[in-house]
Amino acid sequence: MLKKISVEDIKELRNKTGAGMTDCKKALEASSGSIHLAVEILRKKGLASANRKSNRIATxxxxxxxxxxxxxxxxxxxxxxxxxxxxxxxxxxxxxxxxxxxxxxxxxxxxxxRDQIPQKTISYEYDIELQKEDLVNKSKEIRKKIAEGRIEKKLNDLxxxxxxxxxxxxxxxxxxxxxxxxxxxxxxxxxxxxxxxxxxxxxxxxxxxxxxxxxxxxxx
The missing domain is CATH 3.30.479.20 (Elongation factor Ts, dimerisation domain)
Known part of the structure; x- marks a missing residue:
């Protein structure tokens, strides 16, 4: 039996996502009333919609x-x-x-x-990671893998x-x-x-x- 979609559920979902009331109601219906699943549905829908607008000029x-x-x-x-x-x-x-x-x-x-970070900055940080003391005695492949993981985190931090x-x-x-x-x-x-x-x-x-x-x- 499908869960009845209440006004309170719709308002809660709207507060969590910022989506319109109609979209929230449809997402809740599609997720059988699950707030968590409805949030994911709206995020995927929003991502697709936002991506379509991303190349439009904004001045x-x-x-x-x-x-x-x-x-x-x-x-x-x-x-x-x-x-x-x-x-x-x-x-x-x-x-x-x-x-x-x-x-x-x-x-x-x-x-x-991340796409604004200069390649020279990425290369510089990568070289520093490879030379750190805790990686000196590790194999080349392990050093590379650890350094790449650290750089990934560093780029996200920047x-x-x-x-x-x-x-x-x-x-x-x-x-x-x-x-x-x-x-x-x-x-x-x-x-x-x-x-x-x-x-x-x-x-x-x-x-x-x-x-x-x-x-x-x-x-x-």
Whole structure:
């Protein structure tokens, strides 16, 4: 017997995914009322829809800022969409603010996506891994396999789109953006960002400020 789809189930699924009420109802019906399976259905549907829009030109949007408590850390991010209409929507503004906060929290992030990381940087990091002491006495094949695994993690750490979203760690930033592409019906691109840390580049006492900021933001 099929489970009756309640309004509460639909609202819960909408809160989890940001999808429309009709799409949530259809996903719940297709999954026999399972929230978990319905989330997967909507994610797959959203991924396909977002991928179709990913090559469309996005030149509108906004520049969003995030200043962390204490004014010692700030971020500027440019988020693009296709029309000024979408750029004015509160969902788009919240997305931009969330991305700026994510950048503030993820101190290792230097690039928007992995394909922006220069090959010379990848080669340099790979050579360093191969020369580490714990790999010296291992065979060439084992060294290569371990180094490749470490580089894979390193590249993900450097890429904003590969980060787990700090407010919903079950999804990545890339999935978050694609969710909003489906929600707002336009291509959305993170074009560029810059992180400002008070005193960065100056000679200061050694502390755990970056770690402290990350922990505070994650606990908000």
């Amino acid at each position: 509108e949007g906004l520049i969003q800022s995030y200043i962390h408590a204490g004014s010692r850390l700030g971020v500027l991010v440019e988020l693009n969409c296709e029309t000024d209409f979408v750029a004015r929507q509160p969902e788009f503004h919240r997305l931009a603010k969330d991305i700026a906060m994510q950048i503030a929290a993820c101190q290792s992030v230097q690039y928007i996506s 890429s904003l789109m590969n980060q787990n979203f700090i407010k919903k760690t079950e999804m990545t930033v890339e999935e978050l953006v694609k969710q909003h592409i489906v929600l707002l019906g336009e291509n959305i691109k993170i074009r560029r960002f810059h992180r400002f840390i008070l005193g960065e580049g100056l000679e200061t006492k050694n502390n755990n400020f970056n770690e402290e900021v990350s922990n505070i933001i994650k606990n908000n």
